[in-house]
Amino acid sequence: MPNTPKSFTLKELAKLVDAQLVGDPDTVVSSCAPIATAQSHQLSFWDNAKSIAPLNTTQAGVVILTREMAKSYRGACLLVINPALAFAKIAKAFVLSPVEDRGIHPSACVADSAKIDESAYIGPFVVVSEECVIGKNTVIHARVTLYPQTEVGDDVVIHSGCVIGADGFGNVLDEMNHWHAMPQLGAVIIKNKVTIGANTTIDCGALEDTIIEEGVRLDNQIQIAHNVHIGAHTAVAGCVGIAGSAKIGRHCMIGGGSCIAGHIELTDGVVVTGMSMITSSIKSPGVYSSGTGQMPTRAWHKSVVRFRQLDEMAKRVKQLERATDESNDD
Amino acid sequence: MPNTPKSFTLKELAKLVDAQLVGDPDTVVSSCAPIATAQSHQLSFWDNAKSIAPLNTTQAGVVILTREMAKSYRGACLLVINPALAFAKIAKAFVLSPVEDRGIHPSACVADSAKIDESAYIGPFVVVSEECVIGKNTVIHARVTLYPQTEVGDDVVIHSGCVIGADGFGNVLDEMNHWHAMPQLGAVIIKNKVTIGANTTIDCGALEDTIIEEGVRLDNQIQIAHNVHIGAHTAVAGCVGIAGSAKIGRHCMIGGGSCIAGHIELTDGVVVTGMSMITSSIKSPGVYSSGTGQMPTRAWHKSVVRFRQLDEMAKRVKQLERATDESNDD
C-alpha cells in the first residue's frame, strides 16, 4: 500500500500518539522509512536497545524512541513507552487506503439475506452468501468467498482469496470402503478485530461452529478445519494447518508451516516455533518445537539412517552399561 | 451450511436409512446436533462403543445407534449397522443447499466450447475455459478456475478458490542457467464422485494427463503437481503437497501437511500420518510416519544437536562394544 505524500508536523504527530516531543514542533515529515534509509523528510522508529548504532548515522527527520534510548540520540524524537506501537499508529495516518473506505463494490455478489453494516467495505468479486452477517468497519478485500451463515464481527480485515465457511472434511466409509460426505451443518464465527491473510481457508463446523475469537491474527495460506476454536489475541503465521476440533488457547503464537493435530488442546500462552508438528495437547505455557535442523544433505543422510536405528542403539548403550557395571563389580 | 427448520417424523427417518425404529414413530425432529447438546427436537448419533456415557445423559429426541449399543439406551433410537453413515444420509436431508441446485450463475465466465451438463451447478465468478467438460449433478462453488480441457465427472463437488489445470512446474535450464518453461500439454481428468476442498490446486499434465480417480476426497489447500495419479477412494487431508508424477494407490489416506516426493509410488491401502515426508515408494500397505514429536524448545535444541552427531555417536557405540568384547575376552 502506498506511502502517500501526506504531510504532518512533529507537533501533530506527538499529539496523535501522546508523545513527548524533542525538537522543532513545526518540522514537517511526509512519509515513513526504515531507520537506515530514512531522510530528513521522513519519520522512523527504533526499539532495539542492544544495537543503538543506527541512531548514530540515521538521517531521519524524526525518530520515535523510548525515553531511555533517547539519551543516545541528538536529533528530533518522539518519546513514548512502545515505539513500535506508536509507529504503527502514525504510519496508519500516512496510508492511503487501497480500497474505498466503505460500501459494496458493484461487481460483488451479495445475497439478499446477507446483513452488511453500512460502514463495511466489500471488494470486487467478493461472494457474500445467504444469511451472512458483516459488522462495522470491516474490510473484505477482493475475491473472498463467504459461505452461507458466516458471521464476521466489527473491525475485521479479510484479505483477498480467502474462503470462509466451505464444508469441513468429514467423510464416512460405507461397507464398500467408499467415502460419503458427512453434511457440515455448522457455521464460521469470526469475532471483532480479527485479521485474516490472503488465501486462508476456514471451514464451517460439522454440527457446531468454527470460532475465531476477538483480536486473532491469521497470516496467509492458513488452513483451519471444522470445529476449530482459536482463543482471543492468538497469532498464527503463514502456511499453518490446524486440524478438526483442535482448540488453541488465548495469546498463543504458532510459527509458520506448523501443523496442529485434530482434537487436541493448547493452553493459553503456548508458543510453537516454525514448522513444528504438534500431535498432543500442551497443558503448560512455554515454547515448543519439533523437527531436525538443516544439515548438508550428505551428512543428513547418515543421521537419518541412524535415526531409524535409534531404538536399537539405545538398547545397545543399555547393554554396554550393564556390561560395564558387571565388569566394575568384578 | 444451515441446519434448516425442516421437520421429519421418526418414521420418515427410519425409512430414509432403512433403520429399525424404537420409540414413537410420530415424534418429530427438526435438526441435527452433537450427542452432548442435542435437545428433544433434535437427532443425533453415537458409534463409540468404548464410551457410552453420553447415552446416559443425552436429551436428544432420537439417537442413531447400532443394535448392540442400543442395549445401553432407553430413549428413542434408530438401529442401523453404521450409525455415522446413516447420520450422514439423514443430515443431508436437513441441509439447505447453499447454492442453487443447478444452472450457471450469470456472473460465471464460461467458454462457448465448454460442455456442461444441465444438472450441474456453476457458481459466481467461476471460470470454465475452452473445451472443458462438466458432468451430471456436479457442483462448482464460487470462484473456481478450470483451465482448458479440464474434464470433471458426475457428482463432483469443487469448493471455492480451486484452480484446476494450471501449468505444471516444468522448467529447463539453458546454457546460461536461465529457466525456460516446458509447455504443459496434458489436461486434468477428475472422475465421478470426487470432492475437492477450498483453494486446492491441481496442475495439468506435462504431456499426458493428471488423473484423480473415482470417489477421491481432497481437503483444502492441497497441491497436486503435473502427471500425478490418485487412485480411487483415496482421502487426502489439508495442506498436502504431491509432487510431479507421483502415483498414489487406491484406498490410501494421506495425513494433513504431508509431502509426497515426485516419481514415487504408494501402493493401495497406505496410510501416511500427518506432516510426514515421503521420499521413496511404499510397496506394502500399512501406516507410515516421519518427523520428530514436539518437545519444549530448550530440550529440543539439545536433541537437534545430537541428531547432527548421530552417525558419530553410532560409531562410538560400536567402538565401545568392541572394547567391551575384547575386555571380556581377556
Add this chain to the structure above:
Amino acid sequence: MPNTPKSFTLKELAKLVDAQLVGDPDTVVSSCAPIATAQSHQLSFWDNAKSIAPLNTTQAGVVILTREMAKSYRGACLLVINPALAFAKIAKAFVLSPVEDRGIHPSACVADSAKIDESAYIGPFVVVSEECVIGKNTVIHARVTLYPQTEVGDDVVIHSGCVIGADGFGNVLDEMNHWHAMPQLGAVIIKNKVTIGANTTIDCGALEDTIIEEGVRLDNQIQIAHNVHIGAHTAVAGCVGIAGSAKIGRHCMIGGGSCIAGHIELTDGVVVTGMSMITSSIKSPGVYSSGTGQMPTRAWHKSVVRFRQLDEMAKRVKQLERATDESNDD
C-alpha cells in the same frame, strides 16, 4: 493446455531449434508425446544417457537427441546440445494459448491509474489496483489480485488465484497483549520473465519492497512474506513458505514444502531438498536437508521416543567411554 492439431515438417522444426536433421525433411508431425507412447505422427525427446532402452522401442515420428545419444538410434531425429530445451521450444509451437493473446478481459476490474502494456493479457475476474504497472507480453490468468502499486515486468506469467501485494504479517503488542497491525507501506516488485504458480501469495513490504528478481520460477501455493528478496533465476517448488525479510540468492532451488525462516540469508547456488526447515543462514553453495525419513509408524514411535532422550544418551555414551578408558588404564 491442449496439444492442438497443428502440423510441422521436420525441416521446419529443425530450423526452429537450429538442429541437425537426420531423416526425411518432409515428414510431418502434429503433436508431442512421451517417448514411450509417441506414435509416428508425434515428436518426442530423450536425454537420459543412462537408460537408452526407450529408444529401442519408441514409435515416435521424430526424436530430439544429443549427437552422442543419436548413435543408439536408427529413426528420424533432431540433433541438439540440450534436447529438453529444444523440446520446450518446439512444444510451445504446438500450444494453443488458453487465453486470448493480449488485451483485458471485459470482466476484469482495473483501476484507472494502473498502467498496463497493450501487449499484456489480463484474464477474467482479475483485480488490478491503483498505480499497478504491468509490462510487455505479460499474462495474468483468471482470478488474480494485484494490490495497489504492484509492479510486474515483461514476459511474466501469473497463474490463477495468486494474490500479490496483500499486507505483510506485521503486528505489535500493546500493554494489554492485544495486537495492532503495523501498516505495510512497501510494494511488490516482480522483474521480467518471472513465472508464478496458482494460488501463490506474495506480501507487500513493510517499509521497503518485496522483490522477485528476473527469471525466478515460483510454483503453486507458495507464501512469500513481506520484504523477502529472491535472487534471479531461482526456482521454488510448491507449498514453500518464506518468512519475512529472508533473502534467497541467485540460482537457488528450494524443494517443495520447505520453510525458510525470517531474516536469514541463503547464498547463491543453494539447493534445499523437499520439506526442509531452514532456520539459519547458509553461506556455502551446496545441498541442504532436514527432517527424518519415513518409517512404519510403529517403529517410528520408538525412534521418536529415543530422539527425545538423545542428549541423555550422548552423555551416557561419554560416561561409558570414560569408564572404558579408566578400565584400560587399570
